[in-house]
Amino acid sequence: MSATDVIKRYFDAFNANDTEAMLACLDADVAHHVNEGQVRIGKVRFAEFCAHMSHCYDETLTEMVLFEAEGGTRAAAEYLVNGVYLNSDAGLPEARGQGYRLPAGSFFSLKDGRITRIVTYYNLADWIRQVS
Template identity: 80%
Template sequence: MTATDTIKAYFDAFNAKDTEAMLELLAPDIAHHVNEGQIRSGKTKFAEFCAHMSHCYDEHLTDMVIFEAEGGTRAAAEFTVNGTYLRTDAGLPEAKGQTYRLPAGSFFSLEGGKITRVVTYYNLADWIRQVS
């Protein structure tokens, strides 16, 4: 499986809301760099983050473009996040079922066919404007 195949499978699992399938693609010591947040290490922390996000947000990614660096150890993706804000997340505006649409991107490191690092970026100020 190429890096592009792995990243495509990761995002396909995300869109299918299949956290277990996402976890299968991750290295045990995954470093998850969350936008505006702390680095979470390991699959357990990643799964906890996914559970929290699923509780507060319903998101589907579209307009996916995946880039792979020569050698297959790094990749990136650009996409659009289409979401609904379901439940109020601590420190953020009150959730009332607002919808939002944001450009976003992720960067990946891969080793031995597994994702070892995920970094995701989006414009938080734009999201806040859309849900406020």
């Protein structure tokens, strides 16, 4: 299975709100680097993050473009986040069901068909402007 196949499966699971299927794509010691946040290590911490995100946000990713580096150990994705802000997140504006569209990107490292590192970037100031 190619790196882009693994990443596609991961994002398909994201869009289906299927955390278990996302976790199946990850290495046990995955390093999850979130925009404006701390690095989380391991599937348990990643699952906790997903639960929090699902509580606060309803998001679907569209206009997905996947890239793979030679050797299949690195991949990247560019996409649009189409979301609804469901419940207020600490330190951010109050949620009132605001919609948003936000360009974003993710970078991945892979080993033995599993994702070992995820780095996600988006423009937080743009998101705050859209929901304020």
